[in-house]
Amino acid sequence: YQDKEEVVLWMNTVGPYHNRQETYKYFSLPFCVGSKKSISHYHETLGEALQGVELEFSGLDIRFKDDVMQTTYCEIDLDKGRRDAFVYAIKNHYWYQMYIDDLPIWGIVGEADENGEDYYLWTYKKLEIGYNGNRIVDVNLTSEGKVKLVPNTKIQMSYSVKWKKSDVKFEDRFDKYLDPSFFQHRIHWFSIFNSFMMVIFLVGLVSMILMRTLRKDYARYSKEEEMDDMDRDLGDEYGWKQVHGDVFRPSSHPLIFSSLIGSGCQIFAVSLIVIVVAMIEDLYTERGSMLSTAIFVYAATSPVNGYFGGSLYARQGGK
Numbered sequence: 001y002q003d004k005e006e007v008v009l010w011m012n013t014v015g016p017y018h019n020r021q022e023t024y025k026y027f028s029l030p031f032c033v034g035s036k037k038s039i040s041h042y043h044e045t046l047g048e049a050l051q052g053v054e055l056e057f058s059g060l061d062i063r064f065k066d067d068v069m070q071t072t073y074c075e076i077d078l079d080k081g082r083r084d085a086f087v088y089a090i091k092n093h094y095w096y097q098m099y100i101d102d103l104p105i106w107g108i109v110g111e112a113d114e115n116g117e118d119y120y121l122w123t124y125k126k127l128e129i130g131y132n133g134n135r136i137v138d139v140n141l142t143s144e145g146k147v148k149l150v151p152n153t154k155i156q157m158s159y160s161v162k163w164k165k166s167d168v169k170f171e172d173r174f175d176k177y178l179d180p181s182f183f184q185h186r187i188h189w190f191s192i193f194n195s196f197m198m199v200i201f202l203v204g205l206v207s208m209i210l211m212r213t214l215r216k217d218y219a220r221y222s223k224e225e226e227m228d229d230m231d232r233d234l235g236d237e238y239g240w241k242q243v244h245g246d247v248f249r250p251s252s253h254p255l256i257f258s259s260l261i262g263s264g265c266q267i268f269a270v271s272l273i274v275i276v277v278a279m280i281e282d283l284y285t286e287r288g289s290m291l292s293t294a295i296f297v298y299a300a301t302s303p304v305n306g307y308f309g310g311s312l313y314a315r316q317g318g319k
Contacts, residue, residue, distance in 0.1 A: 001064040030082040032074035034059025130166030262309020
C-alpha cells in the first residue's frame with residue numbers, strides 16, 4: 001500500500017455462533033451501508049464461491065495510515081420488522097465476519113440482558129490496524145456503543161480507525177490465528193503405548209485364528225510333497241486354494257470396474273499432492289485456496305485415471 005491508498009473492509013457472512021455451517025449474507029440483517037460507493041473491483045475465486053464466501057463492500061472509507069476518529073457512517077430506521085430481525089439474531093448469538101487485506105475479523109451482533117427482556121445492538125466498530133512498512137500485518141476489532149433496541153427509533157452506526165506500527169513480519173501475520181496451545185500439547189506416551197499394544201494383540205489374535213483354521217490345509221500340503229506328479233494332478237483343490245477361482249476371475253462389468261479403480265488412483269494422487277503442497281505452502285492464508293488447489297490438481301491428474309483404468313481394462317480383454 002501507498003500512504004492514503006484505499007483499504008477495503010469487506011463484510012462476509014453472519015450466522016449463529018453455535019452452528020458455524022449456517023451462514024447468511026451480512027446485509028441479510030438490516031444493517032446499513034456506509035456512504036462510500038466507488039470501489040476497486042473484486043474478483044471472486046472458484047474456491048471462495050464453493051465455500052460460500054460472499055464478500056460485500058462495507059461502504060467505509062479507510063485509507064492506509066490515515067487515522068479516523070469516531071465517525072457516524074449510516075443510520076438505521078428501526079421499525080418493528082427490523083427490530084424483530086435483530087432480536088432473533090441476538091437470541092441465537094449471531095456473529096459476523098469481515099476481512100481487511102485478507103485478514104479475518106469477527107464480531108458479535110449484540111447481547112441481551114440477564115433477564116432476557118431487553119436486547120442491545122453494538123453500534124460502534126473500533127478498528128485497530130497494525131502495519132509493517134507498506135503492508136498490513138494485524139487487525140483487531142472492538143465492539144462498543146451498546147444501544148437498546150426500541151421500535152420506531154433511529155440507531156446511528158459509527159466506526160473509527162487507529163493505525164499503529166507493528167514488528168510482526170508480513171509472512172507471520174497469520175500465526176496469531178493458529179492455536180499454539182494445541183500444537184504444544186505434551187505427547188501422551190501412555191496412549192501411544194496402549195494403542196500399540198492393542199494392535200499387537202489384535203494381530204496375534206487374527207494370526208492364531210488363521211493358523212487354527214488352516215492347520216489341516218498345511219498338513220495336506222506337506223503330504224503332497226511326498227506324492228508323485230500323477231497323484232498330485234488327480235487330486236482336487238481344497239482349502240484356501242479354492243479362493244483363487246473367485247479372486248482371479250474376470251469382472252462381469254470390466255468397464256465399470258476399471259473406471260472405479262482409475263478414479264481411486266486419481267483421488268489418492270490428488271490427496272497426496274494436496275497434502276504435500278499444504279505442507280510446503282501456506283494455503284490457509286488465502287480464502288478458498290485449498291479447495292482451488294484441489295480442483296486444479298484433480299484436473300491435472302486426469303491422466304492418472306486414464307492410465308490405470310485403461311491399462312486394467314485392456315488386461316481384462318477390453319478394446
